[in-house]
Amino acid sequence: MENNSLDMERTKVAIVGMGTVGSGVARLLLDHGDRTARHAGRTLWLEQVVVRDIHKKRDADLPTGLISDDLEKITGDPEIKVVAQLIGGLEPAKTIMLRLLESGKDVVTANKALLAEHGPELFDRARDLGRTIAFEASVAGGIPIVANIGQCLSANQVTSIRAILNGTSNYILSQMEAAGLSFENGVADAKEKGFAEADPRMDVDGTDATQKLAILAHLAFGARIHWSEIPRTGIEGVSQQDIHFAESLGYRIRLLAIAQMNQSALELHVSPTLIRIGQPLGEVRGPYNAVSVVGDAVGRVFFHGQGAGRMPTASAVVADMIDTAVGRTQLTFRNLELWSDQQAPVAILDPSMASSRYFTRFMIQDQPGMLAKIAGIFGNNGISISSVIQHEPQMSKDDLVPLVIMTYNATAAAARQSLQEIEKLDSVQPGSLFLRVLDTSSL
Amino acid sequence: MENNSLDMERTKVAIVGMGTVGSGVARLLLDHGDRTARHAGRTLWLEQVVVRDIHKKRDADLPTGLISDDLEKITGDPEIKVVAQLIGGLEPAKTIMLRLLESGKDVVTANKALLAEHGPELFDRARDLGRTIAFEASVAGGIPIVANIGQCLSANQVTSIRAILNGTSNYILSQMEAAGLSFENGVADAKEKGFAEADPRMDVDGTDATQKLAILAHLAFGARIHWSEIPRTGIEGVSQQDIHFAESLGYRIRLLAIAQMNQSALELHVSPTLIRIGQPLGEVRGPYNAVSVVGDAVGRVFFHGQGAGRMPTASAVVADMIDTAVGRTQLTFRNLELWSDQQAPVAILDPSMASSRYFTRFMIQDQPGMLAKIAGIFGNNGISISSVIQHEPQMSKDDLVPLVIMTYNATAAAARQSLQEIEKLDSVQPGSLFLRVLDTSSL
Numbered sequence: 001m002e003n004n005s006l007d008m009e010r011t012k013v014a015i016v017g018m019g020t021v022g023s024g025v026a027r028l029l030l031d032h033g034d035r036t037a038r039h040a041g042r043t044l045w046l047e048q049v050v051v052r053d054i055h056k057k058r059d060a061d062l063p064t065g066l067i068s069d070d071l072e073k074i075t076g077d078p079e080i081k082v083v084a085q086l087i088g089g090l091e092p093a094k095t096i097m098l099r100l101l102e103s104g105k106d107v108v109t110a111n112k113a114l115l116a117e118h119g120p121e122l123f124d125r126a127r128d129l130g131r132t133i134a135f136e137a138s139v140a141g142g143i144p145i146v147a148n149i150g151q152c153l154s155a156n157q158v159t160s161i162r163a164i165l166n167g168t169s170n171y172i173l174s175q176m177e178a179a180g181l182s183f184e185n186g187v188a189d190a191k192e193k194g195f196a197e198a199d200p201r202m203d204v205d206g207t208d209a210t211q212k213l214a215i216l217a218h219l220a221f222g223a224r225i226h227w228s229e230i231p232r233t234g235i236e237g238v239s240q241q242d243i244h245f246a247e248s249l250g251y252r253i254r255l256l257a258i259a260q261m262n263q264s265a266l267e268l269h270v271s272p273t274l275i276r277i278g279q280p281l282g283e284v285r286g287p288y289n290a291v292s293v294v295g296d297a298v299g300r301v302f303f304h305g306q307g308a309g310r311m312p313t314a315s316a317v318v319a320d321m322i323d324t325a326v327g328r329t330q331l332t333f334r335n336l337e338l339w340s341d342q343q344a345p346v347a348i349l350d351p352s353m354a355s356s357r358y359f360t361r362f363m364i365q366d367q368p369g370m371l372a373k374i375a376g377i378f379g380n381n382g383i384s385i386s387s388v389i390q391h392e393p394q395m396s397k398d399d400l401v402p403l404v405i406m407t408y409n410a411t412a413a414a415a416r417q418s419l420q421e422i423e424k425l426d427s428v429q430p431g432s433l434f435l436r437v438l439d440t441s442s443l
Numbered sequence: 444m445e446n447n448s449l450d451m452e453r454t455k456v457a458i459v460g461m462g463t464v465g466s467g468v469a470r471l472l473l474d475h476g477d478r479t480a481r482h483a484g485r486t487l488w489l490e491q492v493v494v495r496d497i498h499k500k501r502d503a504d505l506p507t508g509l510i511s512d513d514l515e516k517i518t519g520d521p522e523i524k525v526v527a528q529l530i531g532g533l534e535p536a537k538t539i540m541l542r543l544l545e546s547g548k549d550v551v552t553a554n555k556a557l558l559a560e561h562g563p564e565l566f567d568r569a570r571d572l573g574r575t576i577a578f579e580a581s582v583a584g585g586i587p588i589v590a591n592i593g594q595c596l597s598a599n600q601v602t603s604i605r606a607i608l609n610g611t612s613n614y615i616l617s618q619m620e621a622a623g624l625s626f627e628n629g630v631a632d633a634k635e636k637g638f639a640e641a642d643p644r645m646d647v648d649g650t651d652a653t654q655k656l657a658i659l660a661h662l663a664f665g666a667r668i669h670w671s672e673i674p675r676t677g678i679e680g681v682s683q684q685d686i687h688f689a690e691s692l693g694y695r696i697r698l699l700a701i702a703q704m705n706q707s708a709l710e711l712h713v714s715p716t717l718i719r720i721g722q723p724l725g726e727v728r729g730p731y732n733a734v735s736v737v738g739d740a741v742g743r744v745f746f747h748g749q750g751a752g753r754m755p756t757a758s759a760v761v762a763d764m765i766d767t768a769v770g771r772t773q774l775t776f777r778n779l780e781l782w783s784d785q786q787a788p789v790a791i792l793d794p795s796m797a798s799s800r801y802f803t804r805f806m807i808q809d810q811p812g813m814l815a816k817i818a819g820i821f822g823n824n825g826i827s828i829s830s831v832i833q834h835e836p837q838m839s840k841d842d843l844v845p846l847v848i849m850t851y852n853a854t855a856a857a858a859r860q861s862l863q864e865i866e867k868l869d870s871v872q873p874g875s876l877f878l879r880v881l882d883t884s885s886l
């Protein structure tokens with residue numbers, strides 16, 4: 001059905017930014033006006049697209065006259081009500097979002113970095129102006145996790161969120177697991193398949209997942225924490241060998257983002273984590289996202305879907321545009337009090353007090369008594385050992401031998417202290433690995 | 444926090460029916476007023492509970508004076524805005540719902556049988572009266588599938604829904620699989636564990652799943668079909684032996700509810716179905732529900748959670764009460780046009796034309812040439828065979844021997860014709876099994 005063939009009320013909308021997601025949103029609005037009309041009871045009429053460089057070659061075929069490099073075409077048109085702001089990074093994204101809000105637009109965004117960095121300021125400003133910011137697309141792409149936590153599970157106190165929020169890292173880890181690739185070859189493979197950007201640093205070092213976790217922690221727990229204060233470890237230190245050892249112990253390794261109530265404080269971190277084979281989060285393969293939410297009434301609800309990509313992300317953006325056009329976003333935004341002082345702040349658990357089992361792997365020169373020395377250090381720090389893998393050196397006495405030790409519960413502080421002491425031992429090489437093991441009893 | 448300690452706007456609400464779900468809803472409203480207040484921006488004030496027998500012993504501790512057997516206490520109080528109607532069955536549930544709507548109440552319900560049976564009439568009446576019916580709890584309990592399909596995925600044309608919607612059946616099948624129980628012992632076990640009612644007929648014969656599928660098909664496809672017109676097969680004919688054979692071929696058996704676009708017609712059915720081991724739907728165990736939805740923009744999104752039980756269902760009911768109190772339900776209800784003539788009707792696929800691979804199992808007296816005869820009948824009906832399991836009789840020549848044949852794609856008509864012809868053969872005993880095999884290429 002044509003965009004303009006419907007004899008019903010129109011809400012004029014606009015898009016800023018015509019990259020991957022923007023072109024997907026334009027396609028849904030232009031090609032599928034009938035469906036947005038059916039769900040919104042009105043046509044979402046794409047009135048204007050603003051980009052930085054109008055001469056750049058684009059995938060989307062836009063009708064003539066729709067595209068411009070002048071933001072004033074949107075801010076100066078009072079008939080445009082809803083704007084999808086789809087440019088990444090912090091600036092000019094932030095300035096543009098403020099200009100849109102100040103000119104009376106309700107904004108929809110997929111920019112998690114912007115929200116994680118400047119959420120409080122942007123949300124306060126939107127509230128002051130009586131405007132809204134919808135951000136379903138900023139976390140977990142096509143999985144509607146923001147609406148599910150903020151609205152569908154609103155009768156619950158959420159007690160735990162465990163999530164795979166970075167599809168690039170998950171693809172790399174599952175290719176290392178399935179195809180026996182090294183980390184470097186996993187990264188190269190992800191780039192080749194289009195699952196990693198040219199510079200995938202923010203994906204593999206955990207930054208992207210941590211920014212998304214910060215948004216979910218605000219939403220579910222009212223946590224007032226800046227993403228950079230959340231402890232994070234990337235997947236760069238995980239070797240193919242570690243994946244193999246974990247598997248032999250019955251585990252998979254996934255980059256998990258965790259927010260869970262621990263007594264009355266919120267435990268938050270992002271790190272490669274061992275998950276028992278067969279547990280749903282451990283079985284997530286390829287460039288997917290998954291979120292396991294526990295609410296005190298509903299129990300555990302598990303979501304799995306595409307966390308990125310043009311059309312999954314556009315699906316989330318257009319759903320937000322529909323919600324905003326019909327007025328649902330206004331009701332939700334007003335009540336949720338996101339990043340607001342109205343919400344009782346939750347205490348954040350001191351990261352050094354977070355307790356977990358650990359999978360540790362050391363590279364040692366095979367000398368008599370090394371296992372006893374290392375086990376002794378763990379013991380002195382009050383950490384008990386549950387299993388050990390040590391093989392004979394393959395070639396000569398000089399070869400490095402991996403030593404894998406799985407521990408029972410230990411605080412992060414005790415684990416760090418043990419690591420420091422162990423790495424001081426002469427025959428232990430740099431590059432030891434300490435990974436958390438997910439407590440499956442509470443799954 | 445106490446129900447009445449909040450210095451904020453109140454929305455008075457009521458509950459009709461104080462069974463399992465009703466008492467869970469009362470508990471959330473009375474004990475957790477702070478959280479509903481936080482999400483609704485107002486207190487949901489439980490003003491009245493109406494039951495048939497006020498003397499019946501109940502789990503929930505209700506404040507004195509709150510409970511009555513007089514519906515007029517609700518219908519006659521104009522300050523009560525939202526009513527959770529939580530009695531099962533068709534009557535008096537339908538009459539009560541109409542009286543609530545006519546007295547100006549917005550209604551929240553968990554009664555899928557009522558909606559599947561009288562949805563069009565009830566929704567038309569609600570629309571005429573300017574009222575709303577919210578029904579998240581009627582399908583898949585704690586999984587917010589109604590909001591996800593109706594709202595979160597509204598930028599998509601849904602192309603496929605494959606779901607496990609009956610937790611009782613799923614528990615029985617997975618216990619037959621894991622503990623080697625017979626169907627009868629699986630039912631007894633489910634009753635003992637509280638996962639099946641005293642009379643679980645509507646669960647094991649597929650009625651419950653079919654009623655839920657009818658609601659989802661209305662929601663996702665605008666399908667105008669009465670639940671009783673949807674072909675359904677229960678799990679009663681599945682033996683422990685069938686589960687074992689399926690497993691040896693690499694499959695699990697689950698009671699699947701399917702609604703999927705097949706060319707331009709909607710294929711609908713509920714039946715025990717073979718699913719490849721490792722596919723998410725095949726790995727759902729115990730009394731859980733799961734829904735796999737494919738949207739043309741978002742791709743596949745998979746949901747897993749508790750499909751029944753007091754608090755998971757209460758979680759869905761209270762979320763609907765919050766949505767109704769803040770006004771979101773009104774916006775959604777108006778736009779969704781459920782069971783409405785405004786929606787373009789979708790063509791329903793003639794069930795006999797639905798195509799699938801089949802898993803067939805016959806009990807035969809071991810006679811020479813039986814495999815050839817049966818294979819010949821399949822061949823004459825244009826059905827190719829992909830695999831066969833036939834073992835030697837265990838004891839004597841008179842023992843019945845199971846013969847398992849897996850076919851390539853066949854229409855339901857050709858499969859039925861083959862079955863009729865095969866069952867006419869002298870040495871084939873009654874009780875043959877024909878189960879669909881899920882096409883994993885489109886998962």
